Amino acid sequence: MKLVSKRQLKEMVLYSPQHIARLEKAGKFPKRVQLGPNRVGWIESEVLDWLQIRLDRRR
Template identity: 60%
Template structure:
């Protein structure tokens, strides 16, 4: 299956965090890494970002158990 890449604005809108916060999380290894698509364009793999969101949604459930 082909990977679908997301632009920065799409990632920001999807996760509800600012770009600076995403950048810091990415640098700390706590957010999916961007991929270099061309010399001037980067993108995030949609399935990785969706997986990161699902992990965040699972945390409150784990704490409640």
């Protein structure tokens, strides 16, 4: 399992951190993993699956 940082996530998804937080809160984006008091990450495979669903809808 690989975790991605907020910076890496922003490059993958191209959404602002605020928009990602709104999507998470609405249950429309993979939940972050709290790694420490000031550090979070996302499971890369969950984010890639989320992206793949959007790509599949395009077809």
